[in-house]
Amino acid sequence: MNQPANEQWIRNYPDLGTEQLSTDAATSPEFFERERDQVFRRSWLVVGRQQDVADSGDWFLKEVPSPKASVLVMRGDDGVIRAFYNTCKHRGSKLVHKNCGSGVKGFSCPLHGWVYDSSGNLAFVPDENEFYQLDKPALGLTKINCEVWEGFIFINLDPQPQLTLKEFLGEIHDSYNGYFDGLEEASHYTVTADINWKLLFDVSVEAYHVFSIHPIHPVSDETEKEVGKPPEIPEIKLPHIVLHELHRLVTVPGNPFRPQSPVEQLMIKYGVVSSFTFPEPGEKPADLPVGVNPGNVPAWSFDVLGMFPNNVVLTGRGIYVTIVMWPEAVDKTFFDIRIYMKPVNNMAERICREAIIAMTRDVMREDFDHVEPQQSALSPDAIQYIQLSDQELAVRHGYAALRKVMNEGFRGELVK
Secondary structure, three states: OOOOOOOOOHHHOHHHOOOOEEOHHHHOHHHHHHHHHHHHOOOOEEEEEHHHHOOOOOEEEEEEOOOOEEEEEEEOOOOOEEEEEOEOOOOOOEOOOOOEEOOOOEEEOOOOOOEEEOOOOEEEOOOHHHOOOOOHHHHOOOEEEEEEEOOEEEEEOOOOOOOOHHHHHHHHOOOOOOOOOOOEEEEEEEEEEOOOHHHHHHHHOOOOOHHHHOOOOOOOOOOOOOOOOOOOOOOOOOOEEEEOOOOEEEEEEOOOOOOOOHHHHHHHHHOOOOOOOOOOOOOOOOOOOOOOOOOOOOOEEEEEEEEOOOEEEEEEOOEEEEEEEEEEEOOEEEEEEEEEEOOOOOHHHHHHHHHHHHHHHHHHHHHHHHHHHHHHHOOOOOOOEEOOOHHHHHHHHHHHHHHHHHHHOOOOOOOO
C-alpha cells in the first residue's frame, strides 16, 4: 500500500480518514433523493445578492429545483428583504412569472386578481363578501426564512431551521468584513450540464487537475521559490487548506512566470488587473480581511471558498466569482455563474475587464469540457470507488460533511 511522501494536510484532520470513497454520491438516484430532502431542504442556500434588490419594490424570482420551490424575493417598502413562496393563497396559482422587476408596491395574482403588498400581506380580494370565513391576515404569502450575510441573500426552506445563518456559517461569518462591497456584477451566465453537481464542486477545491486542463492559466507553488525565476518542474500543490465544520477553503497560488499576452500588458498599463491574472508579488496586503488569503501565501492568485452545500466563491484582488450549483437530477445540474469586478471609467478599462471575464469564462469551460464526460464514465460497472490524494483533502471533506448532515443533521462535530 502506497503512503504519501508528505502527508501535509491529513495530519491536521485525521478524523477524515484516508479510505477510498464510494461513487454512489454521484450516481445513485436514491442518494440524490436523500440529498435533496435532508440537505437542500434544510440548508441555508444562496439565491442572490443584496444589489439584486437594491431599492424598495425591487424583486426577483428564483426557481429552486432541489427541493422544488418557486421563491419570490423582494425588498419591501420598509427596506426589508423577504422571501416568499410564489403561490397565491386563493387556489395556488403562481403569483409572478417574470424573472425580476422593480418599483412595485405589491403583486396581483394573474388568475383571479388577489393582491399582496410588498410585505406579503393579503391586501385586496375581489368580491370579498362572497367568501366564507375569509381570514385575510392569515392568508398572506407563505414566508421563507431569509437572511443577508455580506450582501449574499440566503433562504432556508425548513420552517424551523436547525441552525441560524450565523451558526451555519460558523467560522467564516466574521472573516470577510466588507470584502464583497464595492464590486458590481460584470458578467452573468448559466449552464445546464449533464453532471452531478458535486463533480464541479470537487474540481473547484483542488488544483491537482490544473496542469492537465488549464494551459492558459497554470498555477504553481511559489511559496519556496524566488519570484522571477521559473520553476524547473511545475508543481500543483495547494499551499493552504482550511476545513471548517461545513465549509472549506483552499488557496491557489499564481504563476508569475507565465508570459503576458498583449491584452494583459494593456491591463497593466491601465491598472485593470486582478490577482486571477497577476498574482500578488509579496506579502498579503493589509487591506484584505482575514478570510482572504488566510495563509498569507506569496504569489497568491485567489482562494476558493466552498460553502456548504452548493456555493463556490472564488475570492481574489479586484474580483470575485460565485458559482451556485442547483441539482435537477442525479446527473443534471443548473449552474448560475456570476463575476463581480470594480466599475469601469473608460473604454480601455472596459476592454481590460472583458479580457479578464473571457479568461475566467474559458477556465470554467475547460472544467465543464472534462467533467461532463466524467459523469458518463462513472458507471457502477466500471468504477465503484474513487481515490483521493492528500492534496484533495477538501474534496474528501465535502463528502464527509454531506454524509454527516444526511445522517445526523447539523448538530455534532465533523472536524476536530
